[in-house]
Amino acid sequence: MHFRIMFPRARRFLLAAAFALAGVASFTLSSLPAMANLPSASSHAEPSTLQWVATSVAAIAHLAPPIADFLQPGGTLDLPTGFAGSDVPAGHQLKRASGGALRFAPFVPGDEYWVDGFGEPGMADTVHALAMDESGNLYAGGDFVIAGGVGASRVARWDGSAWGPLGSGMNHGVYALAVDGQGNLYAGGDFTTAGGADANRIARWDGSAWHPLGSGTDGTVMSLALDGQGNLYAGGRFTMAEDVNANYIARWDGSTWHPLGSGMVGYWYPYVSALALDRQNDLYAGGQFTNTGGVDANYIARWDGSAWHPLRRGVEGAYPTVWALAFDGQGNPYVGGNFTSAGDQHARNIARWDGSAWHILGSGVNYFVYTLAPDRQGNVYAGGKFTYAGSIMTPYVARWDGSAWHSLGSGMWGYRPYPYVNALAVDGQRNLYVGGSFKTVGGKPSSNIALWIGEAVRYRSFSPFVPTRYSTLAP
Known part of the structure; x- marks a missing residue:
């Protein structure tokens, strides 16, 4: 079938309206004097000005030029004066640009699964962390002060229909979030106040107010993780947690800070940027360090409650760092960051540890991985600065199904020189939430949150999934 758009004769258009093209093979533009009172290209044509006409594709396709002959960089059409005839829009689809204008854009399979206008108008600045509670609320932390058009200073909650603030928020960035079984939200970053009260780089939200965790830390908190006994682990660029020598990692038991051995040692500026716990409550830590508790450990290590252990040779590369850690449903940790090998395996920026050996994920990804999130069906999502996963072009976010990489439509793009994805979270309905620094997703406007x-559409029936409680920070 095709559709016909009728406009006045001898007019040059920049056509800002386009059409949903599923099943549409071509359209015809006719010059009819009777239609001379229709809106010009500078106004927005109503649907009543569009006449849909069914016809045979074969009868017109061989005469019709492709839409690319007239497509402008902004997605509009620039038609020659007096143009009449057919055009073939196959491979393009309707997109709504910022401000509501309609335009043509190339169709990429999968883009239809990115929700148009989620949380509009999105976040006013970068999102660094996402976390979900067991009621399905989504929490976001970052550099923003506006979320969905509402004032929300560096932290906000999505309740399924709207964004809202958490008190007066923080005075500086939030880089890590974690939610416990009682619904308390923990936030870490480089802030010094939370809810207007002193809170040095870490604080707890109880649903109505912010609370400090002792006197906090003396440096940025970059990662958080909770175990099943109510302990909160914090990693970052600090050396003191309250009055405890911590060296980049510490444990909060609800009232007091504790060190984890002698902490980490490393070249240049050590830090712990990723934390995650396994089923035995062993803690895995990743970051920029080469020694843990006197034991050589290249950028990743395991704490068993009393001592640190390396994961064989760890990861290596030109400037190696582990930015992300996450466990799949079988208890295997996935590791993402900036590295070229894991153990004796050539692993580009992502790998899996099975408890005794490292494994690659295809040929990996072509640039940094900043965040990882598994679902209950064996998929692992990765986000970061990469544009390729294996041989698949998938800008800044991708899905690993256990044997192959898959794109999520056309992924993310942005105005900054280097868009990136910092945070991922999967809810109980298999929906994937994505935060970072970007302006479009799947060809649709989407400001830093998507x-x-x-996978929710493809798999409507599955066991409930308790969200993973971890968060990682990218620079």
């Missing part, structure tokens, strides 16, 4: 429903 929602992908691809």
Whole structure:
């Protein structure tokens, strides 16, 4: 079938309206004097000005030029004066640009699963962390002061329909979030106040107010993780937690800070940027360090409650760092960051540890991985600065199904020189929430926050999934 758009004769258009093209093979533009009172290209044509006409594709396709002959960089059409005839829009689809204008854009399979207008108008600045509670609320932390058009200073909550603030928020960035079984939200970053009260780089939200965790830390908190006994682990660029020598990692038991051995040692500026716990409550830590508790450990290590252990040779590369850690449903940790090998395996920026050996994920990804999130069906999502996963072009976010990489439509793009994805979270309905620094997703405007429903649509029935409580920070 095709559709016909009728406009006045001898007019040059910049056509800002386009059409949903599923099943549409071509359209015809006719010059009819009777239609001379229709809006010009500078106004927005109403649907009543569009006449849909069914016809045979074969009868017109061989005469019609492709839409690319007239497509302008902004997605509009620039038609020659007096143009009449057919055009073939195959491979393009309707997109709504910022401000509501319609335009043509190339169709990429999977883009239909990015939710158009999620949380509009999005976040006013970068999102660094995401976390979900067991009621399905989504929490976001970052550099923003506005979330969904509402004032929300560096932290906000999405309740399924709207963004809202958490008190007066923080005075500086939030880089890590974690939620416990009682619904308390923990936030870490480089702030010094939370809810207007002193809170040095870490604080707890109880649903109505912010509370400090002792006197906090003396440096940035970059990662958080909770075990099943109510202990909170914090990693970052600090050396003191309250009055305890911590060296980049510490444990909060609800009232007091504790060190984890002698902490970490490393070249240049050590830090712990990723934390995650396994089923035995062993803690895995990743970051920029080469020694833990006197034991050589290249950028990743395991704490068993009393001592640190390396994961064989760890990871290596030109400037190696582990930015992300996450466990799949079988208890295997996935590791993402900036590295070229894991153990004796050539692993580009992502790898899996099975408890005794390292494994690659295809040929990996072509640049940094900043965040990882598994779902209950064996998929692992990765986000970061990469544009390729294996041989698949998938800008800044990708899905690993256990044997191969998959794109999420056309992924993310942005105005900054280097868009990136910093945070991922999967809810109990298999929806994927994505935070970072970007302006479009799947060809749709989306400011720093997005929602992908691809796997939720494909798999409507599955066991409930308790969200993973971890967060990682990218620079």
